[in-house]
Amino acid sequence: MKSISIYRASAILLFGILLVIALYYGRIFFIPLGFAALLSMLMTPVSRKLEQWGIGRGVATLLCILIFMLFLAAIAAVIAAQLVSFSEDLPQIQKKLEQLLDTLQQWIQHKYGASPQQQITFVREQISSLSQSANKYFTTVLSGTLGLVSAFVLVVLYMFFLMWKREKFEEFTLRLVSPENRPEAQQVVNEIKQVAAQYLVGRLMSMLFLAIFYSIGLSVLGLKNAVLVSIIAVLPTIIPYVGAFVGAVFPLIVAMISGSPSMVLPTFAILVAAQVIDNNIIEPLVMGSKLNLSPIFTIIAIVLGEMIWGIPGMILFEPLFAVVRIVSQHVQKLHPYGFLLQNEVEDPKWVDKLKGLFGKG
Known part of the structure; x- marks a missing residue:
């Protein structure tokens, strides 16, 4: 087994540092x-x-x-x-x-x-x-x-x-590679466009479901201004993982102030039930495995995004990591990185059945 050249390792490390500095x-x-x-x-x-x-x-x-x-x-x-x-x-x-x-x-x-x-x-x-x-x-x-x-x-x-001028930018990307590699490069471009669109559509559908679920649940509970509270609670969920916790704070405070202490626990139950349904049914159905990112690297993307770009980075770095995964899986020397970023968690069988039902529909 050949050892990795110290010069190559240093060059990769230097490139990573310069990339972070440029992004920041x-x-x-x-x-x-x-x-x-x-x-x-x-x-x-x-x-x-x-x-x-x-x-x-x-x-x-x-x-x-x-x-x-x-x-x-x-x-x-x-x-x-x-x-x-x-x-x-x-x-x-x-x-x-x-x-x-x-x-x-x-x-x-x-x-x-x-x-x-x-x-x-x-x-x-x-x-x-x-x-x-x-x-x-x-x-x-x-x-x-x-x-x-x-x-x-x-x-x-x-x-x-x-x-x-979208064709011009696409043609520019294809001209960066040799003619024999352009069909695969075209496939990479198509996958990136599909992932980006699917990510935004899936995130918006997830937020819409949460807004409706919150509004109905909080209205039945008797919380005043349930629609406004639901919208404010849903807006932070555009940030994966972290947004759900941030958004839950406002409904709980409103339940405490405008309602009564006894409403806090039912409000919390509604928030948890909505997140469980969203994470296990809605997101797998509307987003599928398009991002195909490992959960740990999804969290790493959010943390790095916040460190480099703040809140916008927490939104953008997840699809950015997905783009890196797609490119890595189509470049021979980068295959190990694509394998590392790829999602290793399979959907439950019942989710696959639901996807099949919706697909047939």
């Missing part, structure tokens, strides 16, 4: 481009359908972007309508919150001997210290909002050009 310092450029690439692959079938109806490429691309923006506007409208209803219940929620704070003060006094006045003094001191840096926080929030708006504009612009 170039995140302002790469994050909008990454989202635009995913969304372009998702909307390309719609654009092709419109073109088959006789609509020009440019107009079809603009219509796809309009559909995407209308989808976002619809979500914002639903949230705004629910916020109006939520604002009507604010006096009652405030009264309930004051009762909970009074109970908490009594518990702290009993446990630690701090009187309510001492607790109020402590809180005021903390608020005063925070207010001294209010300008700094305001500037940070303002710059973050402006950055978000500019990033959204970039995503829309990138989407337009990636969809409008």
Whole structure:
């Protein structure tokens, strides 16, 4: 067995370090481009359908972007309508919150001997210290909002050009390889487009199911503003694994404040039941094994994404790792890496039967 050259190992390590540095310092450029690439692959079938109806490429691309923006506007409208209803219940929620704070003060006094006045003094001191840096926080929030708006504009612009001239970018990719390898390169490109579109569709279908399940369950439970609470709880689930835990916090707090302590446990049961059904039935059916990533590398992708790109990285790095797996499985020297990234967990037999039923349907 030949030993690995120290120079080759050093070159691989140096390449990895430089890649991470480039991704970190170039995140302002790469994050909008990454989202635009995913969304372009998702909307390309719609654009092709419109073109088959006789609509020009440019107009079809603009219509796809309009559909995407209308989808976002619809979500914002639903949230705004629910916020109006939520604002009507604010006096009652405030009264309930004051009762909970009074109970908490009594518990702290009993446990630690701090009187309510001492607790109020402590809180005021903390608020005063925070207010001294209010300008700094305001500037940070303002710059973050402006950055978000500019990033959204970039995503829309990138989407337009990636969809409008998609054949050119595909041809460029094929020209990077020798003519005899172009059929396999074309297969790689097709697989990447399919995985990206399937990932977004599957994630959106999963979020839609959770929103409906949460809304019905919390409404039956009697929780006020169940639709708004469900939407806010579902939005973080676009981040795999971690998002479910983050999203569960808000319904539990609302159940405690606007409902009663006895509603917390049923609310928790609804959240857990929805996640169990989603993870074991919905996601395997709508996403299948398209990403085909090992669970441990899915978690690694989320952690690395957060370290390098923050929250956008937690969303983008999972399909990015899937792209690396696809390329590795089609390049002879990278086969071991493709094998390492590949999912080794098989779906239960009953899930395969369900897939067969849906496929026949």
